[in-house]
Amino acid sequence: MTESSLKERVDELVPIFFMGKRYLVPVTLTIQKALEYAGYQHIRGCGCRGGICGACATVFRVPDSYKLQVGLACQTLVQPGMHLMILPYYPGNRAVFDIGALKGDGGELASLYPEIFRCIGCNACTQACPMDIDVMHYMALAIRGDVKGVAEASFDCIMCGLCASRCPAEEVQFNVAILARRLHARNGLPRAAHLEKQVRDIAAGKYEESLRAVMGTAPEELRQLYKDREIEPDNADEDWKPSDARFV
Amino acid sequence: MPYPENFAELIARVERTRPARVEQKKNGQEFPALKLEERAPVLRSYHPDFIENTRREISVGPSRGYAISNELVDLLEARSRVNPDLVDLSAPAIETDVLVIGAGGAGTAAALLAAENGARVLIATKLRHGDANTMMAEGGIQAADKVGTDSPYFHYLDVLGGGHFNNDPELVYTMVTEAPDAIRWLEGLGANFSKFPDGTMKTMHGGGTSRKRMHYAADITGAEIMRTIRDEARNHRDRIEVLEFSPAVEVVLDENGRCCGALLYNLETFEYLLVRAKAVVIATGGSGRLHMQKFMTTNHYGATADGIVIGYRAGVPVCFLHTVQYHPTGVVFPEQAEGILITEKFRGAGANVLNIHGEQFVFEREPRDVEAACIIRECEPAGRNNGILTPTGKHGVWLDSPMIEQLKGEGTVRREFPGKHILFRRFGIDISLEPMLIYPTLHYQNGGLEINSRCETKVPGLYAAGEVAGGVHGENRLMGNSLLDVIVFGRIAGLSAAEFARTADDPGKPSLDHVRRYNEEVETAGKDQGRIAPMILPDYSNPDVRGRQLTKERFGTLS
Numbered sequence: 001m002t003e004s005s006l007k008e009r010v011d012e013l014v015p016i017f018f019m020g021k022r023y024l025v026p027v028t029l030t031i032q033k034a035l036e037y038a039g040y041q042h043i044r045g046c047g048c049r050g051g052i053c054g055a056c057a058t059v060f061r062v063p064d065s066y067k068l069q070v071g072l073a074c075q076t077l078v079q080p081g082m083h084l085m086i087l088p089y090y091p092g093n094r095a096v097f098d099i100g101a102l103k104g105d106g107g108e109l110a111s112l113y114p115e116i117f118r119c120i121g122c123n124a125c126t127q128a129c130p131m132d133i134d135v136m137h138y139m140a141l142a143i144r145g146d147v148k149g150v151a152e153a154s155f156d157c158i159m160c161g162l163c164a165s166r167c168p169a170e171e172v173q174f175n176v177a178i179l180a181r182r183l184h185a186r187n188g189l190p191r192a193a194h195l196e197k198q199v200r201d202i203a204a205g206k207y208e209e210s211l212r213a214v215m216g217t218a219p220e221e222l223r224q225l226y227k228d229r230e231i232e233p234d235n236a237d238e239d240w241k242p243s244d245a246r247f248v
Numbered sequence: 249m250p251y252p253e254n255f256a257e258l259i260a261r262v263e264r265t266r267p268a269r270v271e272q273k274k275n276g277q278e279f280p281a282l283k284l285e286e287r288a289p290v291l292r293s294y295h296p297d298f299i300e301n302t303r304r305e306i307s308v309g310p311s312r313g314y315a316i317s318n319e320l321v322d323l324l325e326a327r328s329r330v331n332p333d334l335v336d337l338s339a340p341a342i343e344t345d346v347l348v349i350g351a352g353g354a355g356t357a358a359a360l361l362a363a364e365n366g367a368r369v370l371i372a373t374k375l376r377h378g379d380a381n382t383m384m385a386e387g388g389i390q391a392a393d394k395v396g397t398d399s400p401y402f403h404y405l406d407v408l409g410g411g412h413f414n415n416d417p418e419l420v421y422t423m424v425t426e427a428p429d430a431i432r433w434l435e436g437l438g439a440n441f442s443k444f445p446d447g448t449m450k451t452m453h454g455g456g457t458s459r460k461r462m463h464y465a466a467d468i469t470g471a472e473i474m475r476t477i478r479d480e481a482r483n484h485r486d487r488i489e490v491l492e493f494s495p496a497v498e499v500v501l502d503e504n505g506r507c508c509g510a511l512l513y514n515l516e517t518f519e520y521l522l523v524r525a526k527a528v529v530i531a532t533g534g535s536g537r538l539h540m541q542k543f544m545t546t547n548h549y550g551a552t553a554d555g556i557v558i559g560y561r562a563g564v565p566v567c568f569l570h571t572v573q574y575h576p577t578g579v580v581f582p583e584q585a586e587g588i589l590i591t592e593k594f595r596g597a598g599a600n601v602l603n604i605h606g607e608q609f610v611f612e613r614e615p616r617d618v619e620a621a622c623i624i625r626e627c628e629p630a631g632r633n634n635g636i637l638t639p640t641g642k643h644g645v646w647l648d649s650p651m652i653e654q655l656k657g658e659g660t661v662r663r664e665f666p667g668k669h670i671l672f673r674r675f676g677i678d679i680s681l682e683p684m685l686i687y688p689t690l691h692y693q694n695g696g697l698e699i700n701s702r703c704e705t706k707v708p709g710l711y712a713a714g715e716v717a718g719g720v721h722g723e724n725r726l727m728g729n730s731l732l733d734v735i736v737f738g739r740i741a742g743l744s745a746a747e748f749a750r751t752a753d754d755p756g757k758p759s760l761d762h763v764r765r766y767n768e769e770v771e772t773a774g775k776d777q778g779r780i781a782p783m784i785l786p787d788y789s790n791p792d793v794r795g796r797q798l799t800k801e802r803f804g805t806l807s
Binding site: 029030036038041043046047051052053055070097099101110131182185190194197198199211219223226229230234235241242245248 | 383790
């Protein structure tokens with residue numbers, strides 16, 4: 001698009017229907033900004049404004065189409081004549097669990113959320129996902145007890161609730177997914193051994209002397225220490241070791 | 249929308265210089281970083297903190313005489329939203345042990361630790377649980393935990409250097425020594441950090457780091473941490489209650505000046521509700537939505553400095569608010585995504601920053617203030633005037649994301665940066681093939697309420713943690729230290745508040761006398777210009793509409 005044609009479009013106002021009420025808004029804006037332009041000060045239905053928090057799940061229809069479309073209000077451009085509704089909350093049951101008592105096996109997904117077996121494979125959840133996650137696929141993996149599979153397939157989930165809102169089997173997919181991700185991270189992957197060691201070393205006071213010394217260093221000397229500190233090369237691999245091992 | 253057609257030639261310039269730049273990177277040759285003594289002149293000439301007439305001295309309150317940005321002073325030289333005479337302080341709506349104000353990373357970590365230490369907790373928050381800057385943090389969380397390679401000693405040096413050596417040393421000490429345990433805590437709660445098959449954390453560089461100690465969860469590290477600890481809080485509903493859409497508009501103090509609760513405002517029923525608590529944690533985050541100097545911001549909708557205002561009125565001094573962090577890389581095209589953060593992790597992964605000629609002009613991993621100032625210098629007509637002009641008249645520079653594909657293998661951008669890949673794809677731009685157009689964006693409140701390493705403020709019973717507090721980052725925070733800050737100090741605040749609630753005598757009668765006195769001080773100083781604070785929500789409505797609304801404030805005005 002050239003500069004001039006964009007400028008023309010900035011001024012072009014189009015009708016949108018928010019909860020059935022008509023407003024004229026610039027065609028270049030996202031739904032979220034268009035509603036603000038129209039005079040709304042969002043309370044619900046607005047969060048990060050960057051597509052990651054899940055506060056502004058939106059359903060809409062455009063003229064001459066029977067299709068129900070979805071998007072995030074902060075990410076979706078207005079379309080002339082669209083009818084829309086922001087869905088700032090959707091009730092979803094959530095199992096309460098003691099994460100420390102779970103083992104991370106697939107059966108735990110089913111025991112905490114037995115309704116996963118009610119899935120009829122209609123694919124409405126996948127079609128409703130504004131993050132393009134194949135929700136039905138990970139629900140199938142959940143039924144199979146594949147915790148790792150669910151964790152990986154659902155990683156981009158923003159828990160907006162659109163999948164649950166469209167589910168004829170009344171599943172709450174996003175809560176099943178976060179359970180799987182937590183189980184996978186906690187039980188499916190090996191713990192970082194270096195973390196354990198460093199926590200122990202710090203508790204044992206290994207760095208106390210060097211830290212207290214640097215805290216008491218005069219400003220000029222401190223600047224020199226900073227300038228002289230050895231920088232790990234960007235292309236170094238995991239085996240890289242500093243030439244000066246005094247403080248590590 | 250995709251790039252305009254006339255950008256094709258500009259992008260071709262980037263593509264022409266790319267093979268040589270990739271080759272240099274592979275050989276370990278970097279664009280030279282500025283020397284320590286070269287940083288100051290660039291900052292003074294081009295960093296927004298140094299522009300004249302953008303700061304003024306606060307004329308009221310405990311930090312009277314301290315010059316900070318006009319937008320913040322406007323909020324501090326303002327009257328309360330409430331008329332103390334109209335509030336019934338005799339009958340609290342809710343009583344609890346620990347009240348946590350704010351439900352982002354710091355607030356949620358505080359609530360979990362307070363509950364674990366025996367307290368009944370109420371989290372009161374303006375929007376939803378988890379609607380916070382923590383959710384939006386992308387790049388990573390620092391911790392010096394690779395034994396034999398890195399240590400808290402080097403983390404400490406890096407933090408000090410980034411903060412211009414003015415940081416509070418005790419706070420930095422606490423942050424760097426608690427960092428590995430904070431990561432271990434998150435790992436134990438089931439946060440998915442990117443790992444090697446043997447469990448070793450994948451780590452990378454950030455701006456100003458001497459070792460690769462940035463842990464990450466793809467490019468949605470903050471979201472992964474936030475959704476994990478929020479989920480854990482939901483396992484403790486017996487001890488942690490969450491009240492959403494109920495911001496605190498004042499804290500309340502007893503006759504001895506001890507904090508004993510807060511006044512909440514229900515955004516949907518317009519009621520003011522008194523909460524009595526034995527200890528209060530302010531964890532309300534930052535202030536990007538004040539749009540200092542009209543900059544676009546990466547911040548969450550709720551980042552309006554509410555906690556600074558109510559804490560300051562209660563008597564807590566502020567520090568390090570004279571510097572504001574501008575993230576070097578915010579989206580400047582497409583317009584619809586303007587201000588959105590492009591994580592530093594792109595530069596950590598090797599992406600160069602380039603001008604209109606496709607040439608490098610800055611090392612891509614300078615500390616944030618230096619990087620931002622160099623980008624502004626490159627774009628400003630009075631500087632080097634080498635920026636790329638967008639169709640709406642803004643300027644920016646390229647961030648060469650496609651070179652990551654050549655450095656780290658095809659598919660890396662989609663795999664390591666799924667959030668941004670999806671964002672740009674929605675607008676018809678594939679960032680694994682085309683570079684991103686970026687410009688500095690208002691990102692972080694470096695300073696805030698003064699605390700010690702137990703998160704205590706000057707007011708007994710009142711604690712603060714996370715972005716709302718100041719000192720640990722000095723005058724400039726490094727990447728990966730804010731997620732660390734919210735987890736480390738959030739946990740400490742929760743622990744300290746729970747201990748205080750358990751051991752201190754019960755507080756006396758709640759009062760808003762400090763608010764009365766503050767209102768009078770604003771008036772006496774001749775600063776009463778009808779402003780009220782905290783702001784609660786920013787107003788982005790069309791000025792024509794605003795003119796027809798005929799009300800001074802949209803939500804919560806009392807006579």
